[in-house]
Amino acid sequence: MSDTIAAVATATGVGSVAIVRVSGDEALAIAEKITKKTSFIPRHAHLCTLYDTNDELIDEAILIWFKAPNSFTTEEIVEFQCHGGTIVAEKILETVLDYGARLAEPGEFTRRAFLGGRIDLTEAEAIAKLIEAKSEDAAKILARQMKGELKKFVDDMREKLLRAVAFAEVTIDYAEEDLPEDMLENMAHQLEEIEREIERIVSSSERRRGLIEGFKVAIIGKPNVGKSSLLNALLNYERAIVSEIAGTTRDTIEEQIRIGSHLVRIVDTAGIRESADAIEKIGIERSVAAIEQSDIVIAMFDASRPWDEEDEKILLLIERYMNEKEMIVALNKTDLPQMLDTEKIEPFKPLRLSRENKGEQIVSALEKRLSRMAQGDELLLISSRQIEAVKRAKEAVAEAKTPLLTGELEIFTFHLTEAISAISSISKPVDFNDIMDKMFGEFCLGK
Numbered sequence: 001m002s003d004t005i006a007a008v009a010t011a012t013g014v015g016s017v018a019i020v021r022v023s024g025d026e027a028l029a030i031a032e033k034i035t036k037k038t039s040f041i042p043r044h045a046h047l048c049t050l051y052d053t054n055d056e057l058i059d060e061a062i063l064i065w066f067k068a069p070n071s072f073t074t075e076e077i078v079e080f081q082c083h084g085g086t087i088v089a090e091k092i093l094e095t096v097l098d099y100g101a102r103l104a105e106p107g108e109f110t111r112r113a114f115l116g117g118r119i120d121l122t123e124a125e126a127i128a129k130l131i132e133a134k135s136e137d138a139a140k141i142l143a144r145q146m147k148g149e150l151k152k153f154v155d156d157m158r159e160k161l162l163r164a165v166a167f168a169e170v171t172i173d174y175a176e177e178d179l180p181e182d183m184l185e186n187m188a189h190q191l192e193e194i195e196r197e198i199e200r201i202v203s204s205s206e207r208r209r210g211l212i213e214g215f216k217v218a219i220i221g222k223p224n225v226g227k228s229s230l231l232n233a234l235l236n237y238e239r240a241i242v243s244e245i246a247g248t249t250r251d252t253i254e255e256q257i258r259i260g261s262h263l264v265r266i267v268d269t270a271g272i273r274e275s276a277d278a279i280e281k282i283g284i285e286r287s288v289a290a291i292e293q294s295d296i297v298i299a300m301f302d303a304s305r306p307w308d309e310e311d312e313k314i315l316l317l318i319e320r321y322m323n324e325k326e327m328i329v330a331l332n333k334t335d336l337p338q339m340l341d342t343e344k345i346e347p348f349k350p351l352r353l354s355r356e357n358k359g360e361q362i363v364s365a366l367e368k369r370l371s372r373m374a375q376g377d378e379l380l381l382i383s384s385r386q387i388e389a390v391k392r393a394k395e396a397v398a399e400a401k402t403p404l405l406t407g408e409l410e411i412f413t414f415h416l417t418e419a420i421s422a423i424s425s426i427s428k429p430v431d432f433n434d435i436m437d438k439m440f441g442e443f444c445l446g447k
């Protein structure tokens with residue numbers, strides 16, 4: 001028998017109704033004590049008067065009993081919908097604890113739903129993220145995953161791989177010359193199709209990962225081009241220090257803005273400068289790191305100063321990352337007399353920014369790229385845990401192909417079994433306690 005757990009399920013703060021949730025074998029007995037009533041009907045809303053252990057009135061509340069196993073956790077659940085604010089809910093919780101329940105740990109209700117088989121890991125993960133979703137796009141995707149979209153992908157993929165293993169088991173007993181000509185090749189083609197499918201999902205998930213966590217935009221450029229001025233313009237307040245002194249920004253600054261339905265995390269970096277100065281060297285490394293971690297890069301040039309080797313370095317970075325990241329090239333300070341020879345950046349169709357028009361131009365350029373990146377309605381893997389697992393499955397499938405074509409079916413089966421266990425780990429943990437603690441511990445209290 002496991003403990004009966006309880007928590008306030010609603011957020012703290014002023015609200016008209018709050019919910020206290022109790023799950024476990026003792027839930028109904030506790031409900032009977034606190035209401036002094038018996039004979040509840042499952043899934044009915046009962047209006048009840050609640051009393052504390054000293055018989056003092058707490059509240060008039062609605063009680064719903066979910067009879068096991070037909071509840072979220074699959075255990076007995078009693079919910080109290082009481083008057084809002086924190087005091088009443090806290091008082092009910094206190095009384096429930098006095099009657100023998102214990103306070104739930106963060107994520108413990110969801111953990112029990114998982115242990116009871118109501119949801120699998122993909123659904124639990126989606127619930128965890130849905131609670132903290134920062135945009136409507138994210139909420140939509142997470143709701144789909146919560147309803148079992150990824151679970152279905154995992155089940156289908158496992159099914160296909162199991163069929164391939166079964167095929168090998170059957171053919172293992174045949175002499176090679178008795179096998180139909182193209183049988184092995186057909187199987188190899190099917191495996192290639194699986195690899196391609198996984199590849200599609202991984203690359204579209206990587207491209208669209210910002211839908212969940214926010215897309216990251218890095219502003220790079222040599223010292224004093226106006227990077228921090230752009231950050232401030234996008235935020236509409238003086239977040240970063242702006243000055244005419246080169247090297248003003250020493251640390252990376254990150255802030256969030258909303259563009260359309262997207263959450264965007266803007267990163268202002270220290271100017272890239274090749275120098276013996278140790279601090280500025282770190283600045284360079286940070287800029288490169290910022291690019292690596294970003295989805296979109298804004299590379300900025302100063303129209304009022306002649307082209308120099310520092311601009312050349314930025315140009316090299318643009319070329320290096322052009323195929324990997326969305327690039328926006330910006331020519332700043334176009335309100336001043338032009339001194340920059342823009343020949344080398346013209347191919348990138350630079351946006352011309354001035355004191356007056358920084359924000360709007362960049363926002364509309366970002367909008368265009370964001371909607372392009374967000375496109376697609378393929379399945380979205382929402383965590384690096386999920387992405388790693390399908391990549392491992394894909395590698396194992398790739399490794400299975402050679403032994404298949406050379407007829408070494410035991411080795412083929414070995415790799416496919418690896419692929420199956422990798423793909424299965426998405427919905428069912430291998431290292432159970434480890435993943436469980438990590439995942440459910442990140443939940444908020446009462447979930």
Ligand SMILES: Nc1nc2c(c(=O)[nH]1)N(C=O)[C@@H](CNc1ccc(C(=O)N[C@@H](CCC(=O)O)C(=O)O)cc1)CN2
Nearest residue numbers: 009019021043064066069070071072073074079118127
């Ligand atoms: N009041 C309340 N609202 C809530 C929750 C909750 O726990 N309490 N949820 C918590 O996350 C979510 C809903 N999730 C739930 C999932 C399953 C069951 C449930 O009782 N399932 C039964 C009966 C199904 C049916 O009637 O069709 C079952 O599957 O057997 C309840 C809530 C969001 N809203």
Ligand SMILES: Nc1nc2c(ncn2[C@@H]2O[C@H](COP(=O)(O)OP(=O)(O)OP(=O)(O)O)[C@@H](O)[C@H]2O)c(=O)[nH]1
Nearest residue numbers: 223224225226227228229243247248249271354355
């Ligand atoms: N005329 C003009 N000046 C600008 C413009 N944008 C920025 N500046 C000025 O350029 C100087 C440098 O701006 P910052 O935003 O500090 O430049 P930065 O790239 O962040 O500089 P570091 O952090 O030192 O690398 C400041 O004096 C700004 O006022 C612009 O569009 N036109």
Ligand SMILES: [K+]
Nearest residue numbers: 224243245248
């Ligand atoms: K500056």
Ligand SMILES: [Mg+2]
Nearest residue numbers: 227228248249
């Ligand atoms: Mg700066």
